[in-house]
Amino acid sequence: MSRRLLSWGIILIAFSVLMSACSSGSNKEANTATATEQATATKVVKDYFGEVTVPEKPKNVLVLSSIYAEYLIEMGVPPQMVIFVPEVEPDYRAPYFEKNGIQMIEAEQYQYNYEQLLSLSPDLIVGIGIGMEPGTYEELSKIAPTVAINADSEMKTAMPELASIFDKTETSKQVLAAFDAKAKQAREQIQQAIGDKTVLILRVESERYRVMGPKAANSSAFFYQTLGLHSPEAIKDSTDWFSPISLEALPDMNPDYIFVEDRILKDHDNTESMKKLKENKVWASLTAVKNDHVFPLKTSDFVHGVGPVGSVLLMNNVVEKLVK
Numbered sequence: 001m002s003r004r005l006l007s008w009g010i011i012l013i014a015f016s017v018l019m020s021a022c023s024s025g026s027n028k029e030a031n032t033a034t035a036t037e038q039a040t041a042t043k044v045v046k047d048y049f050g051e052v053t054v055p056e057k058p059k060n061v062l063v064l065s066s067i068y069a070e071y072l073i074e075m076g077v078p079p080q081m082v083i084f085v086p087e088v089e090p091d092y093r094a095p096y097f098e099k100n101g102i103q104m105i106e107a108e109q110y111q112y113n114y115e116q117l118l119s120l121s122p123d124l125i126v127g128i129g130i131g132m133e134p135g136t137y138e139e140l141s142k143i144a145p146t147v148a149i150n151a152d153s154e155m156k157t158a159m160p161e162l163a164s165i166f167d168k169t170e171t172s173k174q175v176l177a178a179f180d181a182k183a184k185q186a187r188e189q190i191q192q193a194i195g196d197k198t199v200l201i202l203r204v205e206s207e208r209y210r211v212m213g214p215k216a217a218n219s220s221a222f223f224y225q226t227l228g229l230h231s232p233e234a235i236k237d238s239t240d241w242f243s244p245i246s247l248e249a250l251p252d253m254n255p256d257y258i259f260v261e262d263r264i265l266k267d268h269d270n271t272e273s274m275k276k277l278k279e280n281k282v283w284a285s286l287t288a289v290k291n292d293h294v295f296p297l298k299t300s301d302f303v304h305g306v307g308p309v310g311s312v313l314l315m316n317n318v319v320e321k322l323v324k
Contacts, residue, residue: 048129064127070307090305197256213238
C-alpha cells in the first residue's frame with residue numbers, strides 16, 4: 001500500500017470517529033432536552049376557584065387532607081407528603097401512610113404554617129376546595145400550584161375529581177365499584193340480622209348531647225344509606241348532621257341500637273357529660289341500654305377515617321356489632 005493511500009485511510013477513520021462523537025453528543029443533548037421538556041410540561045385543570053396551571057408529572061406532591069391522600073394511594077398515585085393532625089386521625093392511618101412511603105407533616109387542625117410548607121418545596125399542592133377560604137388559597141398558591149378540588153371529603157364525589165387531575169378515572173371507577181360491592185354485602189348482612197330495627201348515633205360533647213340526622217351528607221349517608229340502617233321515627237326526616245337534644249327526649253326515640261360517640265375535640269373534656277348520661281334514669285330505661293345494644297364510636301373513625309380503607313374498617317366494625 002502506498003503512503004498516499006495509507007494517509008487517506010487514516011484521515012477517513014479519524015473523520016468517522018469525529019462524526020460519531022458529534023452524533024452521540026447531539027443525541028445526548030436531544031435526550032436531555034426531551035427529559036427537561038417532560039419534567040417542565042404543564043397542563044391546565046379546573047378547580048373550585050377556577051383554572052390553574054399544574055405540572056403534568058409532579059414529583060413532590062403535598063396533600064392537605066389525609067382523606068384525599070388515602071384516595072390517591074388507592075388509585076395508584078401516592079403523594080409524597082400529607083398534612084397530618086395526630087389527635088383526629090384514626091389508628092390505622094399513620095401505619096398505612098408509613099407503609100406507602102408518605103411523609104407525614106404534623107400540624108394543628110385547620111391551621112397552616114406557610115413557612116413550613118414553603119420549606120418542603122412542593123411542586124403541587126392538593127386540598128379540599130369546598131370550605132377553603134380564598135385567602136388561604138392565595139397563600140398556598142404562592143408556595144406552589146394549588147388545586148382546590150371542587151368537592152368535599154365524601155368518597156364518591158371527591159375521588160372522581162381527584163382522578164381527573166391525575167388521569168386515573170378508570171382506576172377510580174374500579175376502586176368505587178369494589179367498595180360498593182363490599183357495602184352491598186354488609187347491608188344485606190345487617191338487614192338479615194336486625195331487619196327494620198332502629199339505630200341511633202348519639203354524640204356526647206362537653207356541654208350537650210346531639211343525634212345524627214339520617215338525611216344529611218357524609219357520615220350520615222354512610223350509616224343510613226350505604227349501610228341501610230333505620231333511624232328512629234322521631235328523627236327520620238332530619239337533614240341536620242347532628243341536632244341538639246335533651247336526654248328527656250330519648251324515650252320518644254327509644255332506639256333498638258345506639259352507637260355512642262365520645263366526641264374528640266381539642267380543649268374539650270366530655271368526662272362529666274358521659275357520666276351524667278350513664279347515671280341518668282331516662283338512659284337506663286331505653287330498650288338499647290336494657291338489651292346491652294350500646295356500642296362506642298370513635299370520632300376519628302367516622303369523621304376522618306373515611307375512604308376505601310377506613311370506611312371498610314368502620315363498616316366491618318358496625319357489622320360485627322349488629323350481626324351477632
